[in-house]
Amino acid sequence: MAAQETENPEAGNGIEHVAAIFGVTGLVGKVLARELVTKPKWKVYGIARNPEIMPPIDQRSSNFHFIQCDLLNRSETEERLSLLQDVTHVFWLTWASQYQLDSVECCEQNKAMMSNALDAIVPKAKALKHVSLQTGMKHYVSLQGPFDDEAEARYYDEDCPRVDKRCNFYYVLEDLLKERLVGKVAWSVHRPGLLIGSSRRTVYNFMGSLCVFGTICKHLNLPFVFGGTKRCWEETCIDGSDARLVAQQHIWAATNVDLYSHSTDGQSYNAINGPSFTWKEIWTALEEKFGVEVVHGSAFSEEFWYSKSMADKKEVWKEIVAEKGLVQTEMENLANWEFLDVLFRCPFKLLGTRNKVDRLGFTVRYKTLDSILYWIDCMRDEKLIP
Ligand SMILES: NC(=O)c1ccc[n+]([C@@H]2O[C@H](COP(=O)([O-])OP(=O)(O)OC[C@H]3O[C@@H](n4cnc5c(N)ncnc54)[C@H](OP(=O)(O)O)[C@@H]3O)[C@@H](O)[C@H]2O)c1
Structure with a gap:
């Protein structure tokens, strides 16, 4: 047009x-x-x-x-x-x-x-x-x-x-x-x-990947694992x-x-959002949001790779989409497992300051956990996830 x-x-x-x-x-x-x-x-x-x-x-x-x-x-x-x-x-x-x-x-x-x-x-x-x-x-x-x-x-x-x-x-x-x-x-x-939002046209789609993983874990009754390094799990590594x-x-x-x-x-x-976060804090809060089980004490695993564990779940996603009456998507329209694997094993910290925008009077800030919970609700409203 x-x-x-x-x-x-x-x-x-x-x-x-x-x-x-x-x-x-x-x-x-x-x-x-x-x-x-x-x-x-x-x-x-x-x-x-x-x-x-x-x-x-x-x-x-x-x-x-x-x-x-x-x-x-x-x-x-x-x-x-x-x-x-x-x-x-x-x-x-x-x-x-x-x-x-x-x-x-x-x-x-x-x-x-x-x-x-x-x-x-x-x-x-x-x-x-x-x-x-x-x-x-x-x-x-x-x-x-x-x-x-x-x-x-x-x-x-x-x-x-x-x-x-x-x-x-x-x-x-x-x-x-x-x-x-x-x-x-x-x-x-x-x-x-790390951008936190909702889209079906994004290659590096963190929220899409997270939400598809949470949804599949709930559907198959699998533990909601953080697959990555201990450092990424426990320390502040990236800005949302x-x-x-x-x-x-x-x-x-x-x-x-x-x-x-x-x-x-x-x-x-x-x-960037402002206040820092760790994935450990986020994971605990997601347990209730997705209705999944986080096995406390062993919630993170260096051996767990999303790209390997999710490779055979395309049909499961199709089943969920049909059963829950979701907008038609293929798993890969939302999830990028290689991206999650790299993100949670990132060998460097990538953190910025907000000093310049703060000084110039830009006042919008979010807590990253709140952003994640908000965008899960949006993806539910858009019927991308159940
Ligand atoms: N994703 C992240 O977490 C993240 C984090 C930090 C920085 N960034 C940076 O932010 C910038 C934008 O990335 P993003 O991830 O926000 O974008 P995105 O969500 O992937 O969106 C890309 C948009 O560009 C359109 N597009 C792609 N190729 C096109 C083409 N050839 N002609 C016309 N439109 C095209 C897509 O729609 P169609 O496919 O329908 O054309 C879509 O609307 C990049 O520089 C990226 O590196 C991204």
Whole structure:
């Protein structure tokens, strides 16, 4: 579905801001779209490849327009997005996941995807004010090590230098924005930790994986095991980032002109919940929420691998979906077992500070346990899990 040509169509109807949300069906994209369409001064274009999986927002809202587009296809992107001449705010909440993270191919593909979109939009969108990029806390580390397992936790702030040795597509995207926008349009980059939200279009889907595991454990009466290292189980290792917080932070940075009026050099912000947590605390609370058994004293196991234990459970998931009348999904639409295995065996701590956003007046915070419990309820409401 292509949008109609939209140069200055809003005169007189109260619309002041026009968002282009890239990745509108993903973890943060859905929340951001839902939030912005409720605001009377906003119009929203939501962009993704799959039209059948729409964010649960009121489709009758005349302020929301879904644009089906494969951003890796240059001519399709040019054809469909160059019509969006009234865009004032771009939100880049998407990425190309075909290649291994931090490979040259991954960097090239993500650069091509963003170049295609910028080439289509920037020259025509004369009122473009701000571009908001989402990357992540992996900005601060190299995934290939070396890791110092015994090192004390380090809390990364936005001034920490890049890890210069390896490819990181986050750096490539920042550099591209710098190159294309400096002197013209303000921009900011937001770095979440582990995203906590609901989506069927996410490769690294923590909540989907957790909820499918909990549901299968309950259905088959299996113990709810934490498969990972003792250190990951007992110590604070990663920040949670509630999708609602990240969406609010994007809006805050994009609309708070005081933050960027003086410069188009780009501002970076960690986007994390705040208070720290351990998986041990979370697991105990999930026992009741999922109605599963956590065997206290032996709830965590270094020998338990989700990718091995869940490999033969696809049919079980199909059975649960049919029996409970859930929205049709395959297990792999929600769960990524290799991701859980890596997350719970992460050889380094990845923790950030909130000092910068706190100082600048962004006040949204969540406890990660509360975020997890909230998003379990949302996934139940969306009938993704029973
Ligand atoms: N997931 C996490 O826990 C996490 C944590 C920290 C940082 N991040 C970072 O946050 C950024 C966004 O990732 P995410 O996990 O939040 O996103 P996501 O939930 O995986 O959503 C991706 C979105 O992009 C769309 N998309 C993918 N390929 C596309 C293409 N070729 N053309 C058009 N649309 C496309 C998807 O819909 P279709 O598939 O239908 O096109 C979907 O709407 C990435 O830089 C990621 O590294 C993620």
